[in-house]
Amino acid sequence: MENENPGEVFVAFDRVQKSYDGEELVVKDLNLAISKGEFLTMLGPSGSGKTTCLMMLAGFETATYGDILLDGKAINNIPPHKRGIGMVFQNYALFPHMTIGENLAFPLEVRGIDKSEREAKVMNALSMVQMESFAGRRPAQLSGGQQQRVALARALVFEPELVLMDEPLGALDKNLREQMQYEIKHLHDQLGITVVYVTHDQTEALTMSDRIAVFDDGRIQQLASPADLYERPENAFVAQFIGENNKMKGKIESKDGDIVTVRLDDGSAVQSLAISAHETDEKTTLSLRPERVFVVKEGQSFSNCFDAKVEELIYLGDHIRSRLSVCGRNDFIMKVPNSSDNHSMRKGQSIRIGWSEQDCRALDAS
Amino acid sequence: MTQIDGTPNGSDNDHKVNGQMVTVDGTPLKASLKRAERKRTLIAFLLVAPLLTYLLISFIFPIGQMMWRSVDNPQLVSVLPKTLEALQDWDGEGIPDEPVFEALAQELTVASANRTIGRVAVRLNYEISAARGALMRTSRSAEDMEPPYKEAFLDAHRLWNETEFYRIIKREGRPLTASYYVAAFDGTYNEDGEIVMQDENRRIYIDLFIRTFSMSLGITLLTLLLGFPISFLMASLPMRKANLLMIFVLLPFWTSLLVRTTSWIVLLQQQGVINELLIFLGVIGEDGRLGMIYNMTGTIIAMTHILLPFMVLPLYSVMKTIPPSYVRAAKSLGATPWTAFWRIYVPQTLPGIGAGAVLVFIISIGYYITPALVGGQSGQMISNLIAYHMQTSLNWGLAAALGSVLLISVLILYWVYNRLVGADSLKLG
Known part of the structure; x- marks a missing residue:
């Protein structure tokens, strides 16, 4: 799904920098091209600069340096109300003194659309989110999920080509959040709009996005499709931020094509895929997903095999999460699928575990 | 189910006698609940008792006394x-x-x-x-x-x-x-014992009531006009700067009334700072000195200054709770900054405007000391006349009648306000 039409750039950040106090950069040299119809998520911890980027795009913050282009035109000097970008806010920002219908009619009204057309469009937008019967209510009479839908409908009712969403599902409970994720995704597919979505929830990002830009420290750490991001993180931050991850520090001892041998701090040697660390004697952090570690059974062989001791077992239904002591560290996590033959593990037991060198990635040392 | 021990299989916990829920030992559930809550009710009452007593003795009783005195004729x-x-x-x-x-x-x-x-x-x-x-x-x-x-x-x-x-x-x-009330409305009795209006030149009180109400209204509008922008600024500033501004707003509260009044006299009088400055700048001539004190202008200027915090505080407290995302949302939906402000921001400040206006209006309607000091003749309000009848003419009956009229008209205004806007929407802090 990666960038299906790379030629048709709709939104572009060109060397954008942002500082609030003139001393520190919140956004450092941001370059990003978003295609028409794409669902791009800006993912990152709080303070990583993702919301600032969204606010610059919406026009509520000005870029300190660089250009933001919309459909090929620089929009730095266009005020927010002339940009024609739909936006969904974290707290929904439904106008409390207006009914749902009036809320939706507002963007049409300020555009001077006449009453009958306005009403048709409002009902159409409400039916898109299955909220037709709520037009006469006030926002305070609606549940969080319903308010969310109305906010979505309001951002879409004036048919913008670009819709920004600033952590729109942050205030909902888990079940509702998952349901809304699918609904937003479906609306995006159905209407063919471009969506820029900001969240700090990686599951949400993985579920909805065509591409994800992982932000940290004012920079994009990696820009890739969800699968690529999870399977092939390019640096230690991304590996740590997306999904669970066993981090092992060591030094590269030798290199054979793509494969490096890494000597860990306790002396054990691990075969690993060289990603961002290649040179002999270079320090590196190995990244290994817990579900790619296996209990070695008779007749099986892995390029990396170690003795381990079971420290803790947590039963999670579909899998068993086990904390092991291995290679001199006791925070090594292995996810064991819940199948009938895996129930034999006991706390304190000594087992042998292994993983493929293809699943273990040698990243930067940080 | 009255499951009180939490065991999932305690099927014998559902006690019912004659269709009434009872506790484990057979007392009706409602009676038991009442007993359990009685102590809390008692404590709540004891907590308010001192204030209640104080209010009864110092507030409710004197008001009752006053209203009685306005009709008492022994x-x-x-x-x-x-x-x-x-x-x-x-x-x-x-x-x-x-x-x-x-x-x-x-x-x-x-x-x-x-x-x-x-x-x-x-x-x-x-x-x-x-x-x-x-x-x-x-x-x-x-x-x-x-x-x-x-x-x-x-x-x-x-x-x-x-x-x-x-x-x-x-x-x-x-x-x-009823004669005190008749007098309070500039009425008198004619030869047949009917109530008629006083001669034109002997009417005082109705004009004074009208003047009091219109001055209060003017002061309320002025405080709103001056208070809205400053509240808006404070609500959008960071906490530290907002607090500094708040100190300036509250300054009139902390200054002695006499100091404040004297400063106004120094500034506004015929030979005062402002007149001298205007003459120096050539805006007015020597014979065109403005009379800005000891008249209605003086009263309005001084009272607006004193009552401004009562407008700013509720406005600020309401504006602080309005997230900036509303105006942003309006702009993102295509509203110009002015439309976003007028159609989205201002309606949400209405509870604050209402609370501030009611506070300022009610306080200024009964204001006494400032009009007495800087009001001269034309800046007098009804409360000054009440004080005159209390202290100088010793016609307490008439003073009581005037006071009651004032009290009742404020209550009526409050009732009207409540019907129009709703008292629940008042936000006083």
Whole structure:
């Protein structure tokens, strides 16, 4: 799904920098091209600069340096109300003194659309989110999920080509959040709009996005499709931020094509895929997903095999999460699928575990 | 299910007797609940009891007293009971007959001896001037009067020759009177005992009420005009700067009233700073000095300054709770900054505007000290006249009636406001 039409750039950040106090950069040299119809998520911890980027795009913050282009035109000097970008806010920002219908009619009204057309469009937008019967209510009479839908409908009712969403599902409970994720995704597919979505929830990002830009420290750490991001993180931050991850520090001892041998701090040697660390004697952090570690059974062989001791077992239904002591560290996590033959593990037991060198990635040392 | 022990299989916990829920030991559930809550109710009551007592003694009771005093009329009833009885037979035309004067002579003699005549004299003087003199003089000689008393009285003072005087005595010889309220609305009684308006040149109170209300309205609008932008600024500034501004806003609260008033006098008087400055700048000539104090302008300027915090505080507290995302949302939906402000921001500040306006208006309607100090003639408000009747003319009945009218009109205004806007939407902090 990666960038299906790379030629048709709709939104572009060109060397954008942002500082609030003139001393520190919140956004450092941001370059990003978003295609028409794409669902791009800006993912990152709080303070990583993702919301600032969204606010610059919406026009509520000005870029300190660089250009933001919309459909090929620089929009730095266009005020927010002339940009024609739909936006969904974290707290929904439904106008409390207006009914749902009036809320939706507002963007049409300020555009001077006449009453009958306005009403048709409002009902159409409400039916898109299955909220037709709520037009006469006030926002305070609606549940969080319903308010969310109305906010979505309001951002879409004036048919913008670009819709920004600033952590729109942050205030909902888990079940509702998952349901809304699918609904937003479906609306995006159905209407063919471009969506820029900001969240700090990686599951949400993985579920909805065509591409994800992982932000940290004012920079994009990696820009890739969800699968690529999870399977092939390019640096230690991304590996740590997306999904669970066993981090092992060591030094590269030798290199054979793509494969490096890494000597860990306790002396054990691990075969690993060289990603961002290649040179002999270079320090590196190995990244290994817990579900790619296996209990070695008779007749099986892995390029990396170690003795381990079971420290803790947590039963999670579909899998068993086990904390092991291995290679001199006791925070090594292995996810064991819940199948009938895996129930034999006991706390304190000594087992042998292994993983493929293809699943273990040698990243930067940080 | 009244499951109280939490065991999932305690099926015998569902107690019902005659269709009524009961606890494990058989007492009705409602009674048990009441007992359990009784202590809490008692504590709640004890917590408010001191304030309640204080308010009853210092607030509710005096207000009741005041309202009672505005209709209470005991003077004539207690001192001249027989005269009043004799006056019942009088038809209200001409001069009453001998029995009235006989009773009057007796009672005036007694009243003069035990010094209760003063109260009656003062009371009647409210209704007709010279009544005090007539009664005091006549009562001193009442002892020596010989029948026929009628002649003696008619000789004693010219008032005794006027039918009007007897009508007044008869009218005010009832334990309750409306005459204070009649006076408070610039009314008077005509020859037939009907209530009519006073002569044009003797009307005071209605004009004063109108002036009080319109000045209060003006002050409310001014504080809103001045308070809205500053509240808006404070709500959008970071906490530290907002607090600094808040100190400036609260300064009038912390300055002594006399210092404040004196500064206004220094600034605004004919030879004051502002006039001198305007003359220096050539805006006005030497003979065009502006009269900005000891008149209505002075009162409005000084009161707006004092009451501004009462507008700013509720406005600020409401504006602080309005997230910036509303205006942003409006802009992102295509509204110009002005439309976003007027259609989205301002309506959400209405509870604050309402609260501030009601506070400022109600406070200024009863304001006394500032108009008294800088108001001169034209800047006087109704409260100054109430104080005058309390302290100078000692007509407490009229003062009480004026006060009651003020109180009731504020209550009516509050009721109207409540019907229009809703008191629940008031946000006072």
